[in-house]
Amino acid sequence: MGKKRLDDAIQKMDFPVEVVYRCFELDPSTERDVPYNVYESLSKKYGMNIDQAQASCRNTERMARDVGLExxxxSVILTNTFDAHRLTMFAKRYGLMKEMTERLLRAYFTHGKHIGDHATLVQLAEEIGMEGSAVREMLAGKEMSDAVYADEVQAQQYGIRSVPFFLINKKYSLTGAQPLETFVQALNQVMQQDGPFTNLGGQSGASCDDDGCEIPKK
Incomplete structure (x- = not known):
């Protein structure tokens, strides 16, 4: 939702804003095939019961609908997202990082796709125009791993511990799915103080807390 509100805010600006996506894993230790669902995960992490976890997610679903998301x-399938991040970095080579990021987010939050599965990732990449054989070869090896790790090291240096996280001109930050008006105000204020934007990076990924799960989005 943070990403959607940022996109909407940018549409209201009368100056250009460049958005750069970065890699961030909430839990790198997560297995590719997780034997529990999102409600069980929230229950275990935050000490709530299943009914409370479900109610929290229903609330987040309503919030998402309010900004035009589903x-x-x-149907969410929990998984390790490292290979999905590698795919976004690979897509960047072809100028398709934004498209790949958005497709992965819809696949995960809307369509219930297993984005840790290589066959699924190849299919999603092909849907945005990438060559399936090239993606399959990339995923089979370690290519783009260093690029993902480099982003994660940079996130550590900035003290980032959760997402969504937005870094503007490498020195101003916003965290969480802020209201549209907050993004508009921040962009205008930074433009007045610093002049044209040099960088606005959004850490892409899912963030779950007591209020549910949010994406920038990622």
């Missing part, structure tokens, strides 16, 4: 937590 979340379906009943």
């Amino acid at each position: 979340y379906n937590f009943n």
Whole structure:
């Protein structure tokens, strides 16, 4: 939702804003095939019962609808996202990082796709115009791993611990799915103080807290 509100805010600006996506894993230790669902995960992490976890996710789904997004937590498949991040970095080579990021987010939050599965990632990449054989070869090896790790090291240096996180001109930050008006105000204020933007990076990924799960989005 943070990403959607940022996109909407940019549409209101009368000056150009460049958005650069960065890689961030909330839990790098997560297995590719997770034997529990999102409700069980929230229950375990935050000490809530399943009914509370479901109610929290229903609330987040309503919030998503308010900004024009569709979340379906009943079908979300938890997984390790490292290979999905490698795919976004690979897509960047072809000028398709934004498209790949958005497709992965819809696949995960809306369509219930297993974005840790290589066959699924190849299919999603092909849907945005990438060559399936090249993606398959990349995923089979370690290519783009260093690029993902480099982003994660940079996030550590900035003290980033959760997402969504937005860094403007490498020195101003916004965290969480802020209201549209907050993004508009921040962009205008930074433009007045610094002049034309040199960088606005959004850490892409899912963030879950007591209020549910949010994406920048990622």
